[in-house]
Amino acid sequence: MKCKSILLIFPLFVAFTVGAQRRPSNGKWIKLFNGKDLNDWTVKIKGYPVGDNFANTFRVENGVMKVNYDGYDGLFKARYGHIFYKRKFSAYLVVVEYRFTGDQMKDGAEWAYRNSGVMLAGQTPESMELNQDFPISLEEQLLGGNGKDDRPTANLCTPGTNVVLHDSLFTPHCINSTAKTYHGDQWVHVEALVLGDSIIRHIVGRDTVLTYMKPQYDGRDEYVRRAGLPDGGLISEGTISLQSESHPVEFRKAVLFDLGPYLNDPAKLRKVIARLQKRTENVSF
Numbered sequence: 001m002k003c004k005s006i007l008l009i010f011p012l013f014v015a016f017t018v019g020a021q022r023r024p025s026n027g028k029w030i031k032l033f034n035g036k037d038l039n040d041w042t043v044k045i046k047g048y049p050v051g052d053n054f055a056n057t058f059r060v061e062n063g064v065m066k067v068n069y070d071g072y073d074g075l076f077k078a079r080y081g082h083i084f085y086k087r088k089f090s091a092y093l094v095v096v097e098y099r100f101t102g103d104q105m106k107d108g109a110e111w112a113y114r115n116s117g118v119m120l121a122g123q124t125p126e127s128m129e130l131n132q133d134f135p136i137s138l139e140e141q142l143l144g145g146n147g148k149d150d151r152p153t154a155n156l157c158t159p160g161t162n163v164v165l166h167d168s169l170f171t172p173h174c175i176n177s178t179a180k181t182y183h184g185d186q187w188v189h190v191e192a193l194v195l196g197d198s199i200i201r202h203i204v205g206r207d208t209v210l211t212y213m214k215p216q217y218d219g220r221d222e223y224v225r226r227a228g229l230p231d232g233g234l235i236s237e238g239t240i241s242l243q244s245e246s247h248p249v250e251f252r253k254a255v256l257f258d259l260g261p262y263l264n265d266p267a268k269l270r271k272v273i274a275r276l277q278k279r280t281e282n283v284s285f
Contacts, residue, residue, distance in 0.1 A: 027257055027258045027259055027260070027261050027262060027272060028257070028258060029255055029256070029257050030255065030256045030257070030258060031254075031255055032085050032094075032240070032254040032255060032256055033065050033251060033253070033254040033255075035060070035063040035064075036060065036063075037060055038053075038058060038059075038060060038065070038083065040085060040086045041058070041083045041084060041085060041086065042083070042084045042086065042125045043057070043058055043081065043082070043083050043084075043125075044081065044082055044083075044084065044125035044128050044135075045057060045079055045080070045081035045082075045244070046078065046079050046080045046081065046130075046131055046132065046133055047079055047130065047131055048079075048130075049130070050125045050126055050128070051125075054071075054079065054081075055069070055070075055071030055072055056068070056071055057069065057071075057081050057244055058081070058083045058244065063252070064250045064251065064252045065083075065242070065250065065251040065252075065254070066248070066249075066250050066251075067081075067116070067242075067243075067244045067248060067249045067250070068248055069105055069246070069248065072105065074105075074106065075105065075106070075107050076105035076107050076108050076246040077107065078109075078133070079244075080133045080134060080243070080244065080245055081243070081244030082119060082125070082134070082135060082241040082242065082243055082244065083241055083242050083244075084122070084124070084125045084135075084239050084240070084241040085239065085240045085241070085254075087239075088124075088237045088238055088239055089194070089237060089238075089240065089256065089258060089260065090194075090196050090236055090237035090260050090263070091194060091195050091196050091258075091259040091260050091262075091263050092193075092194055092256050092257060092258050092259050092260070093191060093192070093193050093194075093256065093257045093259065093273070093276055094118065094120070094191065094192050094194070094240060094254070094255070094256045095189070095190075095191050095253060095254070095255050095256070096118050096142075096189075096190050096191070096242075096251060096253060096254050097187050097188065097189050097190075097251065097252050097253040098116065098142055098187070098188055098190070098249055098250065098251050098252075099144075099185050099186060099187045099188065099249070099250050099252075100114040100116075100144040100185060100247055100248065100249050100250075101185050101248045101249070101250060102247075102248040103247075103248075104246055104247040104248075105246040105247070107246075108245070108246025108247065109245075109246065112245040112246045112247060113146065113247060114143060114144030114145070114146065114151070114247050115141070115142070115143055115144075115243075115245050115246075115247060116141075116142045116242065116243045116244070116245055116247070116249045117139040117140060117141045117142050117157070117242070117243040117245075118139070118140040118142065118190070118192060118240065118241075118242060118243075119134070119135055119137040119138070119139050119140075119239070119240065119241040119242070119243065120137060120138045120139070120140060120192055120194055120200070120238065120240060121137055121138050121161075121194065121215055121235045121237065121238035121239075122135040122136065122137030122138075122238045122239040122240065122241055123135045123136045123137065123227070123238065123239065124239055125239075125241075127227065128223075129223065129226070132223055133159075134159040134160075135159065135160075135239070135241060136159060136160030136161060136217070136221070136223055136224060136227070136229070137159055137160070137161065137238065137239075137241070138156065138158060138161055138163070138200065138215050138235075139156065139157040139158070139159065139243075140154055140155075140156065140190065140192050140202050141153070141154070141155040141156065141157050141174065142154070142188070142190065142243075142249075143155065143181075144182060144183070144184075144247075145181040145182055145183030145184070146183070147183050147184075149181075150181050151181045152176050152177050152178065152179040152180065152181055152209070153177070153179050153181070153182060153188060153190065153204060154177045154179045154190050154202040154203070154204045154209050154210060155174060155175060155176045155177050155179075155202075155210070156174065156175050156177070156202065156210055156212065157173055157174040158170075158173055158174070158218070159173075159221070160217065160218055160221040160223055160224045161215055161216065161217060161218055161221075161235065162215075162216050162217075162218045162232075163200075163212040163213065163214060163215050163216070164212060164213045164214040165212045165213075170212065171218070175210070177202055177204070177209035177210040178207075178209045178210065179202075179204040179207070179209040179210075180204075187252065188204070189204070189205055190202070190203065190204050191203035191204075193273070195259070195263075196236045196237070196263065197214060197215060197216075197234035197235055197236040198213060198214070199211065199212075199213045200212055200213070200215065206277075214234060215234065215235045216232050216233060216234050216235060217229045217230060217231060217232065217233045217235065218231070219231025219232065240256070242254070257272075257276055259272065259273075
């Protein structure tokens with residue numbers, strides 16, 4: 001069911017466990033992408049060491065973060081990449097605006113056409129293996145239309161993770177949201193409301209298009225096992241990263257409101273979320 005607001009009554013406000021970290025005394029907007037450079041970000045591309053931004057894949061031009069493959073000699077070769085913000089978060093509202101441009105790399109996977117993502121509750125880039133495709137995380141999958149078929153955006157994919165969906169453990173890799181399809185090169189506004197290891201909502205414009213709970217590690221995953229992470233262990237905090245999957249994509253906004261300071265005050269948390277609902281599409285710096 002599609003909801004018209006993120007301001008819903010969350011029955012699990014006090015049920016989540018939050019990893020220890022230093023937080024400001026009050027929540028605030030944090031400009032993840034400053035429109036000027038990538039100084040607060042770390043790149044990890046499959047097959048390359050942490051910090052190696054191979055072929056200048058991630059770059060800033062004209063105030064926009066771009067994912068571009070003009071230095072790849074025409075072949076993507078499954079060199080999936082991610083760019084990570086510098087710190088972890090536990091509870092937040094993240095707001096991203098993106099658009100797909102140009103043509104996909106000719107050897108890119110069919111499913112990767114106009115495909116990117118915002119990786120939530122993720123592992124750090126330093127903990128990824130050299131040839132690991134994707135960080136252990138929850139992906140708010142960003143899709144663009146092909147001009148004819150339904151390809152909803154803000155879906156969920158779960159590299160190394162599982163979630164509880166409709167009161168049952170959900171173990172398939174991906175599930176579609178109820179969002180519409182965005183064809184062409186138009187800018188799209190997406191959000192994710194993350195409340196620790198309790199509840200997560202994917203939002204497009206003002207519509208909540210997917211809700212799930214209790215993000216946890218999937219012990220079937222080889223990277224989870226080798227990292228020694230507990231099967232079924234709840235994920236209460238993690239990194240945020242943006243994807244490179246063989247189709248050029250641009251990000252003109254990436255901002256986050258830190259809800260961590262309100263986790264122990266459910267009434268205040270509800271009020272803050274209500275206020276945020278009225279502001280997110282107009283957040284500017």
